[in-house]
Amino acid sequence: MKVGYARVSTTGQDLDTQLAKLEGMGCEKVFQEKVSGKTADNRTQLAAMLDFVREGDCVVACKLDRLARSVLDLNTIAKRLQEKGVDLIVLDQNIDTTTPTGRLLFNMLGSIAEFERDLINERTAEGRKAAVAKGVKMGRKPSLTEKKKEEMLTEAESWEGSKGELAKKYGVTRATLYRALSEKI
Known part of the structure; x- marks a missing residue:
C-alpha cells in the first residue's frame, strides 16, 4: 500500500499541491498536518503514519524537508521505516530507498536540509540581535503600563x-x- 505524508509549516500555507502529487502517485491513505517540522516530537500525523504502515508498504512524501528538518529526525524516521520493512519515496528529489543510490541520496539531502535549517536559525538570530541593538523591544508587551x-x-x-x-x-x-x-x- 502506498501511504502519503504531507506537511506545511504554517496555517497560512496550503497542502493542495502536495495532496495532488500524492494522489497522482496512487497513495491510498494520506496523513497530513500543518505544524513546524523543526522536530518530529510534536507531529501527531507523522507518528500516526509511522504506526499505521506495515511491512511491504511504501511511504511517499513530496519533499524530504516535509518529512524532517534535521538529520537526526530523518535518520530516526528512516530507521523506523526500515525496521518495519517499509520503503520510502521522495518525489521531488527522486529518492527511492529501495536502491543503494536512493539511500545515499536520501542521507546527503537530509544533511543539506539540516544545514539549511541551521542557516535559517543563524540569520534569524542575527536579525533579532540587530533589532535589539536598534532598540526594538522583543517579546510580549507588558501586561500593565x-x-x-x-x-x-x-x-x-x-x-x-x-x-x-x-x-x-x-x-x-x-x-x-x-x-x-x-x-x-
Missing part, C-alpha cells in the same frame, strides 16, 4: 482581599502581581 503598575502596588499596601482578587481587578495573573511586589522591595 507603569502608571497602572504603580496604582496596583499602592493599592496592594492597603488591600484587604486576596492577592488573586487584586490581580483580577487589574487584569493580570497573581504571578505578575507577586513579581511586581518583589521588584518593589
Whole structure:
C-alpha cells in the first residue's frame, strides 16, 4: 500500500499541491498536518503514519524537508521505516530507498536540509540581535503600563482581599502581581 505524508509549516500555507502529487502517485491513505517540522516530537500525523504502515508498504512524501528538518529526525524516521520493512519515496528529489543510490541520496539531502535549517536559525538570530541593538523591544508587551503598575502596588499596601482578587481587578495573573511586589522591595 502506498501511504502519503504531507506537511506545511504554517496555517497560512496550503497542502493542495502536495495532496495532488500524492494522489497522482496512487497513495491510498494520506496523513497530513500543518505544524513546524523543526522536530518530529510534536507531529501527531507523522507518528500516526509511522504506526499505521506495515511491512511491504511504501511511504511517499513530496519533499524530504516535509518529512524532517534535521538529520537526526530523518535518520530516526528512516530507521523506523526500515525496521518495519517499509520503503520510502521522495518525489521531488527522486529518492527511492529501495536502491543503494536512493539511500545515499536520501542521507546527503537530509544533511543539506539540516544545514539549511541551521542557516535559517543563524540569520534569524542575527536579525533579532540587530533589532535589539536598534532598540526594538522583543517579546510580549507588558501586561500593565507603569502608571497602572504603580496604582496596583499602592493599592496592594492597603488591600484587604486576596492577592488573586487584586490581580483580577487589574487584569493580570497573581504571578505578575507577586513579581511586581518583589521588584518593589
